[in-house]
Amino acid sequence: MNQDYQIFDAGDVVLQSGRTLRGMKLAYKTFGTLNPARTNAILYPTSFGAQHYDTQFMIAPGAALDPEKYFIVIPNAFGNGLSSSPSTLQWPDQGDRYPQVTVYDGVTVQQRMLAELWGIDKLAMVYGYSMGAMQAYHWAAMFPTQVERIAVVCGAARCSPHNRVFLEGVEAALTADPAWKDGIFVEKPRRGFRAMGRVYAGWALSQRFYREETWRQLGASSLEDYLITFWENNFYRRDPSDLLAQLWTWKHGDISANTQYNGDFASALANIQARTLLLPGDHDLYFQVADSEDEMIHLNNATLKPIPSIWGHRAGHPLNQPEDRDFINRHVRALLDEQGA
Numbered sequence: 001m002n003q004d005y006q007i008f009d010a011g012d013v014v015l016q017s018g019r020t021l022r023g024m025k026l027a028y029k030t031f032g033t034l035n036p037a038r039t040n041a042i043l044y045p046t047s048f049g050a051q052h053y054d055t056q057f058m059i060a061p062g063a064a065l066d067p068e069k070y071f072i073v074i075p076n077a078f079g080n081g082l083s084s085s086p087s088t089l090q091w092p093d094q095g096d097r098y099p100q101v102t103v104y105d106g107v108t109v110q111q112r113m114l115a116e117l118w119g120i121d122k123l124a125m126v127y128g129y130s131m132g133a134m135q136a137y138h139w140a141a142m143f144p145t146q147v148e149r150i151a152v153v154c155g156a157a158r159c160s161p162h163n164r165v166f167l168e169g170v171e172a173a174l175t176a177d178p179a180w181k182d183g184i185f186v187e188k189p190r191r192g193f194r195a196m197g198r199v200y201a202g203w204a205l206s207q208r209f210y211r212e213e214t215w216r217q218l219g220a221s222s223l224e225d226y227l228i229t230f231w232e233n234n235f236y237r238r239d240p241s242d243l244l245a246q247l248w249t250w251k252h253g254d255i256s257a258n259t260q261y262n263g264d265f266a267s268a269l270a271n272i273q274a275r276t277l278l279l280p281g282d283h284d285l286y287f288q289v290a291d292s293e294d295e296m297i298h299l300n301n302a303t304l305k306p307i308p309s310i311w312g313h314r315a316g317h318p319l320n321q322p323e324d325r326d327f328i329n330r331h332v333r334a335l336l337d338e339q340g341a
Contacts, residue, residue, distance in 0.1 A: 005029040005052060005082065008113040016258070019099035026109050027052075027082035028075045031059050032067035034118055041120045042072045043110065043139070047130040047317070048246050049238060051080050055129070057319055064332035065127065071118075075110045077131065079245035086241035095184030098245055103131075103253045107138045111146075125149040125336060126274075129316040130287070131246070134158075134253045140272040141255040147274040151332050154281050154307070154316030156291050157269060158254035163286045166203055171247050173199045174240060185240045192240065197231035206283035206312040214310060218320060269298035276302040277335045279328060281315035305331050 010024040029052045034041060042065060046055055052074040059065045065072055076082040078101040086098045093099055114120040126147055128136035133155020140147045141157070156163070177192030179185050209215070210223070220226035235243065255261070256268040276299055278292040289306050296302050309315035309324045318324035 021099040031072040034071035043126045045132040045135040047132045064329045087239035127151040129153040140274040141268045144273045149275045153279045193236045201231040208310040278304045282306040284313045
């Protein structure tokens with residue numbers, strides 16, 4: 001497959017942890033054209049386990065993310081196998097010696113890339129799903145004057161305790177495989193991928209999704225067929241150490257976990273100037289509507305529009321759900337049409 005993306009070389013980056021990630025590389029893909037005033041840029045960061053190939057379906061003429069109107073940049077998350085990741089680094093920066101990258105670290109590099117490559121100092125919007133939504137929140141809190149709007153789709157400004165419990169279960173399933181030895185995978189963890197996929201499947205979709213056998217819409221012939229084909233296989237295509245790195249980033253995501261806010265979460269939310277659209281899934285089991293309602297207490301200019309969908313967390317990634325995609329597109333388009341952000 002021909003490479004359809006570019007690399008921004010950030011050089012040696014000192015991370016929040018104090019470690020240095022040498023030769024840090026950010027993979028990105030662009031769509032559309034930046035206008036002369038540089039006012040039509042949208043950032044669309046990737047979600048857990050995803051590369052731009054998995055998310056770019058939301059970009060289309062006539063959609064909210066319209067490449068005929070906007071210059072859209074997808075930065076691949078660190079740890080996703082395209083940007084700097086355990087699978088792309090050499091010893092000793094592998095396994096449990098990988099220099100862990102926080103969301104704060106990643107967004108800082110993204111901001112540098114936009115400024116250095118295109119001279120972009122203000123974004124029309126940051127649009128993100130799941131871990132991408134967490135990055136959108138970080139952008140608005142870290143650079144409040146540089147972001148006009150954020151669309152937070154099935155995500156949150158920090159990893160909640162309940163969300164972390166879910167992630168700990170996913171990580172434990174993957175590392176229980178005998179291939180995990182002394183902090184590194186010595187071979188493909190087949191049992192671990194199977195266990196991880198089944199744990200994840202129970203959280204990513206709603207009870208009603210399974211009760212109504214909605215998986216049949218995807219061409220699955222049975223529940224077992226669905227779990228094997230769409231979940232075990234989904235994670236098997238990724239490097240297991242990369243998945244662990246992204247889980248670590250997710251678990252430690254918090255817009256106030258930096259010297260800018262020193263753990264004051266309410267202050268970090270209140271400092272956001274961007275028009276904020278919160279699109280939680282009304283059947284999402286780990287990014288719940290109640291979490292968005294709690295965040296709205298501190299936000300100055302936010303709108304809450306729960307996605308009415310039995311697809312749970314996957315409602316925010318509507319690859320196979322035209323109704324969910326139409327709902328998201330309609331509200332994100334309305335956000336972009338608002339003036340005076």
